[in-house]
Amino acid sequence: xxRFAGSLDAxxxxxxxxxxxxxxxxxxxxxxxxxxxxxxxSDTAIIEVVFVLTGKTYNLTRKQAVEAIQELMKLKEINxxxxxxxxxxxxxxxxxxxxxxxCCLSVYAQLNDAxxxxxxxxxxxxxxxxxxxxxx
Numbered sequence: 112x113x114r115f116a117g118s119l120d121a122x123x124x125x126x127x128x129x130x131x132x133x134x135x136x137x138x139x140x141x142x143x144x145x146x147x148x149x150x151x152x153s154d155t156a157i158i159e160v161v162f163v164l165t166g167k168t169y170n171l172t173r174k175q176a177v178e179a180i181q182e183l184m185k186l187k188e189i190n191x192x193x194x195x196x197x198x199x200x201x202x203x204x205x206x207x208x209x210x211x212x213x214c215c216l217s218v219y220a221q222l223n224d225a226x227x228x229x230x231x232x233x234x235x236x237x238x239x240x241x242x243x244x245x246x247x
Contacts, residue, residue: 116148121159
């Protein structure tokens with residue numbers, strides 16, 4: 112069983128990416144430099160980071176948010192669900208009407224051989240081939 116150096120939350124990831132709180136950015140970098148091994152990052156933390164980056168506070172474009180997460184995933188110290196995000200990020204960049212959460216749900220269904228993704232969300236069902244609408 113792999114022994115991780117711990118887990119990282121969305122706030123730490125945001126400080127690492129943005130350097131908008133310099134003392135916290137420095138502390139995050141320090142954590143990476145003094146710990147041996149990988150940090151696990153949950154799907155939830157990455158989804159939250161994308162939500163915050165593209166929200167009203169930081170207002171990054173989808174492309175900028177995708178690039179930020181891709182750079183994060185390049186770090187050898189980060190252990191995350193790369194199979195999910197390598198497919199969900201391009202989908203998010205392409206489908207401007209879909210949330211990142213919806214893109215992740217679609218890819219998750221695909222990766223786990225659990226298709227279709229049933230939904231009441233017509234927009235999702237119309238834009239994502241593996242989604243199907245449930246009639247109410």
